[in-house]
Amino acid sequence: MPLKPMKGARAVALVEDGSILRYVVQVLHTTSTTVSGTVQRYRELRSYSRRQDMVGKNQLLAIDDQFLCLQVLRNHCTTAV
Numbered sequence: 001m002p003l004k005p006m007k008g009a010r011a012v013a014l015v016e017d018g019s020i021l022r023y024v025v026q027v028l029h030t031t032s033t034t035v036s037g038t039v040q041r042y043r044e045l046r047s048y049s050r051r052q053d054m055v056g057k058n059q060l061l062a063i064d065d066q067f068l069c070l071q072v073l074r075n076h077c078t079t080a081v
Contacts, residue, residue, distance in 0.1 A: 003028070003030065007028055010027075010028065011024055011028055011039060014027065015039050021036065
């Protein structure tokens, strides 16, 4: 589970200050995989937020919304989406 931006900033700050990963995990009450992924993502993107291509399985992207609208317009007998 990705960290929220505030916790992500704290994790990156602790790691860059020289804290070991185990200490950061204990302070933030999370897993080492989550912390290392957050730090790696920050080093790649210079941002604490999630990548744009990572969305939950129930979240719709704009392209999905466009697809649904086109399908409804094409199939006039469809009443519910």
